[in-house]
């Protein structure tokens with residue numbers, strides 16, 4: 013049984029094949045493998061794009077999606093093993109998974125990082141527990157460690173403008189936020205862009221470095237395809253030569269929740285002046301949602317380089333391709 017909860021489930025060649033299928037679906041083809049299938053979406057954290065794009069992906073291909081939200085009409089779920097369930101959590105995740113495995117053809121799950129430590133978040137304990145106990149294929153809608161469908165949609169958006177992205181200068185740049193955010197999105201972007209051989213710089217203030225093990229894994233992927241991964245703590249790094257500017261906030265390194273971030277490094281916010289220094293054909297990407305005038309000046313969103321809605325749309329097609337792969341219809 014296939015699962016797609018991390019980049020390594022596909023690998024570099026699998027990601028490329030999947031994006032080729034996604035491009036065909038964007039061009040008007042439909043994935044036969046989704047017709048008549050039922051996808052159960054289990055949200056343990058909020059969503060706009062992921063929730064709607066998965067439903068659209070299934071509906072357009074003749075399948076259907078059932079949305080379940082923890083605390084929104086299903087029983088409160090207990091996730092700890094060996095616990096005496098004498099408090100307010102009515103159903104254990106294992107019975108829920110056993111039941112849902114009899115109803116659906118695949119299970120899509122969103123769980124968020126606990127932000128206790130980078131190490132714990134990268135271990136992805138909860139999603140791995142779901143993956144192990146589920147009787148049907150599991151696809152991640154973002155977990156503590158990765159957001160693989162977002163990373164694939166980001167790569168597809170880059171490939172639409174740069175069909176051969178080897179050695180393409182890409183800047184993954186930290187921006188300020190009001191609270192520490194998970195690292196799943198930058199982790200997935202870094203791994204996926206690296207697997208396409210981009211020349212990536214990760215730029216963040218001191219103390220906000222991405223986990224060294226994740227950066228090391230991305231570096232190995234990049235080098236295998238002729239790319240590089242370097243790090244910088246200079247807020248102006250890459251403003252004049254980057255062809256892709258990926259903006260994202262994430263929490264501090266190590267113990268993200270323990271460190272206040274509100275008001276920190278406000279000078280890292282991106283404005284129109286910063287974008288104006290970039291090549292005219294550069295792409296501005298952000299996974300959304302974004303905090304206007306905290307992460308990026310509102311006026312900068314009107315810049316012609318901004319491709320945030322292409323990214324959001326591409327979620328539909330990469331998810332159709334991912335589900336097709338999950339159902340075993342593609343190698």
Ligand code: CP
Pocket residue numbers: 058059060061062063154162299300301
């Ligand atoms: N980019 C993304 O996953 O958006 P949502 O959190 O709205 O699903």
